[in-house]
Amino acid sequence: MSKHIDYTLLSEKLTEFAQDRDWEQYHSPKNLVMSLNTEVGELTEIFQWLSEVESYQLKDDPQAFEHVQQELADVLMNLVRLSDVLGVDLNTAVQDKLASTIEKYPVEQVKGKAKKYTEYEPNN
Amino acid sequence: MSKHIDYTLLSEKLTEFAQDRDWEQYHSPKNLVMSLNTEVGELTEIFQWLSEVESYQLKDDPQAFEHVQQELADVLMNLVRLSDVLGVDLNTAVQDKLASTIEKYPVEQVKGKAKKYTEYEPNN
Amino acid sequence: MSKHIDYTLLSEKLTEFAQDRDWEQYHSPKNLVMSLNTEVGELTEIFQWLSEVESYQLKDDPQAFEHVQQELADVLMNLVRLSDVLGVDLNTAVQDKLASTIEKYPVEQVKGKAKKYTEYEPNN
Amino acid sequence: MSKHIDYTLLSEKLTEFAQDRDWEQYHSPKNLVMSLNTEVGELTEIFQWLSEVESYQLKDDPQAFEHVQQELADVLMNLVRLSDVLGVDLNTAVQDKLASTIEKYPVEQVKGKAKKYTEYEPNN
Numbered sequence: 001m002s003k004h005i006d007y008t009l010l011s012e013k014l015t016e017f018a019q020d021r022d023w024e025q026y027h028s029p030k031n032l033v034m035s036l037n038t039e040v041g042e043l044t045e046i047f048q049w050l051s052e053v054e055s056y057q058l059k060d061d062p063q064a065f066e067h068v069q070q071e072l073a074d075v076l077m078n079l080v081r082l083s084d085v086l087g088v089d090l091n092t093a094v095q096d097k098l099a100s101t102i103e104k105y106p107v108e109q110v111k112g113k114a115k116k117y118t119e120y121e122p123n124n
Numbered sequence: 125m126s127k128h129i130d131y132t133l134l135s136e137k138l139t140e141f142a143q144d145r146d147w148e149q150y151h152s153p154k155n156l157v158m159s160l161n162t163e164v165g166e167l168t169e170i171f172q173w174l175s176e177v178e179s180y181q182l183k184d185d186p187q188a189f190e191h192v193q194q195e196l197a198d199v200l201m202n203l204v205r206l207s208d209v210l211g212v213d214l215n216t217a218v219q220d221k222l223a224s225t226i227e228k229y230p231v232e233q234v235k236g237k238a239k240k241y242t243e244y245e246p247n248n
Numbered sequence: 249m250s251k252h253i254d255y256t257l258l259s260e261k262l263t264e265f266a267q268d269r270d271w272e273q274y275h276s277p278k279n280l281v282m283s284l285n286t287e288v289g290e291l292t293e294i295f296q297w298l299s300e301v302e303s304y305q306l307k308d309d310p311q312a313f314e315h316v317q318q319e320l321a322d323v324l325m326n327l328v329r330l331s332d333v334l335g336v337d338l339n340t341a342v343q344d345k346l347a348s349t350i351e352k353y354p355v356e357q358v359k360g361k362a363k364k365y366t367e368y369e370p371n372n
Numbered sequence: 373m374s375k376h377i378d379y380t381l382l383s384e385k386l387t388e389f390a391q392d393r394d395w396e397q398y399h400s401p402k403n404l405v406m407s408l409n410t411e412v413g414e415l416t417e418i419f420q421w422l423s424e425v426e427s428y429q430l431k432d433d434p435q436a437f438e439h440v441q442q443e444l445a446d447v448l449m450n451l452v453r454l455s456d457v458l459g460v461d462l463n464t465a466v467q468d469k470l471a472s473t474i475e476k477y478p479v480e481q482v483k484g485k486a487k488k489y490t491e492y493e494p495n496n
Binding site: 026039044048 | 274279282283285286287288289290292293295296297
Binding site: 006008023030031033047050055059068074079093094096097098105 | 126127128129130131132133134137138141144145146147152153154155157158160161164167168171174175176177179180182183189192193194196197198199200201203206207209210211212213214215217218220221222224225226229231234235
């Protein structure tokens with residue numbers, strides 16, 4: 001069974017949440033981008049001292065797993081609200097970007113190669 | 125008409141993308157959290173010198189609007205992939221968090237009040 | 249009178265702090281980069297809902313100003329510790345980068361021009 | 373021999389850099405915090421797919437090591453400029469914070485214990 005995120009409903013509920021509290025005035029795209037950085041910082045805090053192996057096992061610690069779910073949800077809510085305020089259709093955007101990403105990294109060129117430093121161009 | 129993000133399909137395509145390139149070995153939750161920080165940094169770059177008013181008008185600049193859509197999509201793809209690797213059902217997580225956020229900020233207490241510094245406890 | 253940050257002394261104290269607690273094992277460059285993201289997230293939280301004008305006036309709120317000083321200090325301590333573990337001489341690095349940045353943005357070309365979106369190349 | 377960062381001189385040069393280009397108008401604390409997030413994102417990009425072991429060996433790759441020095445320098449320049457615009461004496465702030473951090477984590481309580489998830493309080 002396929003799961004869906006009802007993107008329209010989520011956007012509407014988040015707009016209503018802001019309107020009810022008279023918080024729309026604070027939800028400029030610029031502010032929401034800062035808020036997104038804050039939320040991602042809170043998510044990062046959970047993982048900062050974990051080894052990669054431990055990061056795979058987070059589900060085994062119910063308290064940590066509950067916490068990480070909350071932070072992931074915060075990131076998604078912020079992202080949906082930001083897209084809405086910007087007038088971006090996030091679903092179309094992700095379809096387009098996925099297609100171009102697949103094209104950008106041809107299997108025959110990158111397979112089995114570490115996606116390591118040397119791939120990146122310093123942009124100073 | 126309601127728009128949906130087909131979360132299961134997106135997860136499957138991102139897994140396939142990683143498998144085809146033999147990149148699953150790099151997609152530990154820890155690494156994907158770092159990648160999420162990188163993507164959010166690229167999104168932030170677009171907004172850093174814009175005023176709040178200008179940030180509302182991004183749609184008027186087709187090049188900037190295309191760019192911001194790509195960065196938003198990158199953030200979503202990273203978030204979906206991370207949730208998948210962690211075993212988190214992002215749709216359930218967001219329903220739960222939205223409900224608890226609505227409860228946390230009662231309209232009668234916060235309406236018309238700026239969500240400003242003094243709400244936040246320093247956590248050192 | 250010129251103020252200096254005694255970089256060597258600060259590095260030594262931070263190393264001693266980690267050694268005394270047997271925490272050097274957690275201070276890999278990778279982990280410290282994640283910790284830096286966490287600290288910058290906490291700094292960002294203070295500013296997310298402030299207007300630009302309000303952000304200039306933070307000094308007028310003693311509690312907020314104390315908090316922001318703590319977060320700025322956390323970012324610096326993390327940066328110094330990270331540089332030390334990587335074997336980077338941060339003082340030399342900053343001299344070199346400042347010189348190349350001055351060269352990169354010639355006054356006659358950029359003066360009075362908004363450092364806005366169009367300057368940035370999307371890097372996808 | 374002790375190395376120092378001449379904090380006053382660095383602040384002055386960065387102010388002059390902004391003044392010469394008529395960029396002071398863009399350097400609100402809020403904007404500089406966003407810029408700091410962007411710079412830290414660029415630093416994170418270098419480390420995202422590296423293992424912890426590889427992150428210790430960055431010095432062995434001259435191109436990567438040059439790049440990381442530039443990004444560390446960008447973070448420091450941004451931090452010094454931000455502190456200057458806010459009216460924060462970064463040197464005093466770091467002395468105070470180091471003292472309170474040492475007090476916050478008594479050796480006898482934390483030694484040999486992993487600074488792991490369970491130490492952190494979810495802050496929702």
